[in-house]
Structures are given as C-alpha cells and as structure tokens.
Amino acid sequence: MNPRRLLIRALPIGIAVLVVFFQYFSSEKFTNEAGRTAHHALNPQQEEQLGLQSYQQVLQESQTIDSGPEYELVKRVAARLAGATGPAATTFHWQVSLVSSPQINAFCLPGGKIVVYTGILPVAQTEAGLATVMGHEMAHATLRHGSERLLQQKATQTLLTGVQTSLGDMNYEQQRAIMGAIGAGAQYGVLLPFSRDHESEADKIGLSYMARAGFDPREAVAFWQRMSEASSGSGKPMEFMSTHPSDATRIAQLKALLPQAQAEYDRTKPR
DSSP: HHHHHHHHHHHHHHHHHHHHHHHHHHHHEEEETOOOOESSSEEEEEHHHHHHHHHHHHHHSOEOOOSSHHEEEEEEEHHHHTOOOOOGGGOOOOEEEOOOOOOOOEEETTTTEEEEEEEHHHOSSHHHHHHHHHHHHHHHHHHHHHHHHHHHHHHHHHHHHHHHTTTTTTOHHHHHHHHHHHHHHIIIIIHEEEEHHHHHHHHHHHHHHHTTOOTTTTHHHHHHHHHHTTTTSSOOGGGGGGOOOOHHHHHHHHHHHHHHHHHHHHSSHHH
C-alpha cells in the first residue's frame, strides 16, 4: 500500500480516536461507593430525568399492584434498603412499584425508581431474599452503571464508525468480514467483560446495603442458589458470552465477601 493510501485509510481512525478522547475527558468523573473512579455520559440530573421517563413508561404498560401483603413487603424492604444507601443516593427520590407479571426480575432505574415483578417473589421467599435482589438493583443505580455504560458504548461506536470509514475503498464482503471480526472483538473483549464487572460490583455494594439495613447477608448466597435453580435449563450462554457472571462465579464471589458484610450486619444488631 502506498503512503498516500495508508494516510487516507488512517485518517478516519485518527479522527475517531480524537473524538473518543474528547468524549472521555469532557465527561463527568465520579468516584463511586466501591471506590472506583469512572467517567459518565450523563450528569445525575440527566440520569434522574431519563430514569423517571422510563419508569413512567413501564408503569403505563404494566399492571401494578398497589395494596396487599406483597406490595407492603416490597415497600417495606425498599424503605429499609434506601435508608442504608450511601452518599451517592442523597438526591434520589426513591419510588417502588410492584408489577403483576410472571417474569423473575426486578430493576432500579437512575434516580431510584424501582420495579419488582411478582414472579421473583417465590424465588426470594423471605425479606432477606428480596433484599438481595433489590439491593443489587439499587446498587446499579447508585453506582451509576447505566451512564458509564452509555459512555463506553458511544466510544465503541465512534471507533467502529472510524474503522468502517477507513475501509471505504474495499468491496462489501471484505468490509463485512473485517467489521464482523472487530465487532466481535469489541463485544467479547470489552463490552461483555465490562458488564460482568458491573454486575459483580453491584453484588458487592448490594450485599453491603442489605447488611446495613439489617438483613442477614448469608441469605444472599441462598437466594442466588435458588435463582440458579429457577433458571436451570433456560439455555444460559457461557460466561464469556454473557452480560452476567455465571451462577457459580457469582456465588463464589458472594461467599468471599460475606465476612465483611457479616461484620456490617453485626454492627446493626441491637446490643
């Protein structure tokens, strides 16, 4: 390849790299409760607005339960956990809704908007089991994982666009082969490990929240064991292809975190 063509091919990639550097260094920097400093695509006010919009949309499209023992259980656990969150949640306006659905799921949107599906209650079994999954989801919000992932996705897409532009003189089949290989590398080498790290971080902080709130952290291991049984046979992908750690990895990590969480739990007990 002659130098002129090499320069023409490298120019779009160079521009993309510069754009990514600008996106990164102009973004907001935040040190989360886990002690990790990260950059974010949105500020807390933007996150809260986006979270509220998504929350309202979910409620409009769902059948909510607003009374009864299950609702009171979810509301009670959410209130105790909210009181145990750290300084990142001081501006949150916590809200919780129970949705009638067989889905075994729960989530917490930025700004503290929590949705719990009734399908997860039989797996939770106890208040501590429910606190495990709710604390994990609330930790995603307080750690601002969504905004951090958004910045990473923007950067990845910018770089991929730069590479694709640099391949403009190739035929379609060549472009598709190269972009497919690079896209797979980004997915399995960057995006999915990043997501799994977030899941593990939310497990750690969520475990701390439930311990501070007076829920026995040992119940977290039992809950995830039940979750593993509930999802057995569902064709889960291998860990390196998944957004989440494998059940075995997650449980092992939680067991390693138990001594510290148990110490926090013991400090909450009345003397």
